[in-house]
Amino acid sequence: MRFLLDTEQAEFGRTLDRMLGAADTPSAVRAWAAGDPGPGRDLWTRIADAGVFALAVPEAYDGVGLLPVELALAYVELGRHAVPGPVVETAAAAALLADLAEDGGTEGGAAKEWLPRIAAGRAVVSLGAEPDAFVLDADAADAVFVAAGSKVRRAVVRGAVVESADPARRLFRVEAGEIVAEDAARAVARATDLAALLTAAQSLGVGLELLRRTVEYVGQRKQFGVPIGSFQAVKHRLADALLGLEFARPLVFGAALSLAGRGSVASVSDHGAVGRADERARKDIAAAKVAAGEAAYRAALAALQLHGAVGYTEELDLSWWLRKARPLRDAWGTPARCRERVVSGGR
């Protein structure tokens, strides 16, 4: 038992943080939102060079994965730096194609075609799943897959971008095309789980950055002759934001361990019972998704309130994180759906 990041993992997180910090991600986000994916693709390549997408790709396809803990760690950093693009979807698509290839059949072709490119950062791939009607950033993706029922299909973009509450999330409706796999229910479920986990990790990063920026702001902004951060009402709001995030963090990493099959400590809602490993992982991921999504959203509301009217503008970079918190909370499993999963079965 050592429920802490090891030295190598912690260093990996710091390296990513430094790299993204130096990369001027707010400019890339602005360009991405304006329909220019160039700077975002450059960023994408650097993230791949740091080894992030390889964590979702098996060794047989030039990756090192699947490593859910390291992925979660990386996606906290991607959230912290508001990296645009279908980062979650690309990793989930990689896991999906790898699973399909492993399950046999003719699907190996898609894995061979896409996985090495994903690992190397040369492919941006988006993924959609019913009943979610939109696919993220389909216009900037080299390939789009959709999971419908037990089938996986390639998809083509239909129509123009649909405006999102977060301009950096470019939503599209797609039309299902050629069938990639017929009997893919298990692989789809696993890919969806991974997408939920990484969205939770990304949320956590978004929340942590919102809190960091807000703490910095209330330490400088003065009213009544003193920093507003010295007021108890302000402190308590931020203490609550930290509470939410710090209790979401172990759920995210605990869920990553469950997905990796590493964790004999009783899982959520099956204390003392021997749950099926994937069922346990699914509940742990749902729990992490609820906690991280809600915590990031609460942090966003606190950040908005404490920045005052200045926070209610899109001129401030803060807006990129503020506007991401709510969509991430609902993507790949709304809180209601995740809570339903937490209380289901397990008897």
Added chain:
Amino acid sequence: MDLDLTPDEDAFRAEARAWLAAHVPADPLPSLETAEGFAAHRAWEAELSADRWSVVSWPEEFGGRGVDIFKWLVFEEEYYAAGAPGRVSQNGINLLAPTLFDHATDEQRARVLPSMASGEVIWAQAWSEPEAGSDLASLRSRAVRTDGGWLLHGQKTWSSRAAFADRAFGIFRTDPDAPKPHQGLTYLMFDLRAPGVTVRPIGRLDGKPAFAELFLDEVFVPDEDVIGEPGRGWRIAMSTTGNERGLTLRSPGRFLASAERLLRLWRERGEDPAVRDRVADALIGARAYQLFTYANASRFAAGEQIGAESSLNKVFWSEYDMALHETALDLLGADGETAAGEWAEGYVFSLAGPIYAGTNEIQRDIIAERLLGLPKGRR
């Protein structure tokens, strides 16, 4: 990073589970906040202790099994999952014992710890005073030097379990001229039945005398019952708040078991969809608290100190406990009004959580100032 228990830890879990299955009383004991219940709980402490399950993390010489914090967590999970009674000795075990391990003499440890482990001596905490709650350092009760010891004068209040307990521990002002309120305080133990002690039980919201007021009039305390150096009481009291045992005031096992019970209640009562999300949040919160604790335990095992993070812990569990019980009462509907049930008693107990052990307002100040680095200001 992993959450894997070793085969040894799993074996320990199995051993604890088997013992508990054979010994946990079939029917719940009466409330430990009554004279009858207190006696029944004392007997249960003795039964636990006879097979060395009352203080598993203590060294064997004091009645424990010398297990590390991970096994302690495992034991607590099993303990509450088995539906075992609440611990009447917990003030002593969680609050006084860590202080003794860190600051007492060998003689004091040998004298006090075994009788605490067996439930023979049950301890109450005597910290708060009418004018000293969150601002504990403003306490006024005095200990005055006398031959071979000290004489206590003053008044303590909100002493949990003091209505039925045997002894108490607390801090007293021994140097009224010290330049700062945190200085000149001394940490000591005294007998609740000593001459000069008057215990006035205080009924809490459900009428049970869960705590008491202590009036102290020339109560003699021998030197052997002073812990650490006189005048250093504040440091001694504070030094044990953030360490390993600071993790242990509320163990995750208790909330995991409560959340499971809530889930069962929800199912028995027809899975009301209006309450579903709150039941889910109870399960999620218990898991979060468990994993947060395992993370802190891992840090502790790696030699790190747990500091102001214990304030996060305190706010979390106290608010969690209330939300869990409120949800249970909502599921019970009109049945929840009867004060007799286990949920009702737990609910009343949970209401005190945000108040005691340092109010949540003070904890939030600590979180904001020490963990987030916000400037100090007027409260």
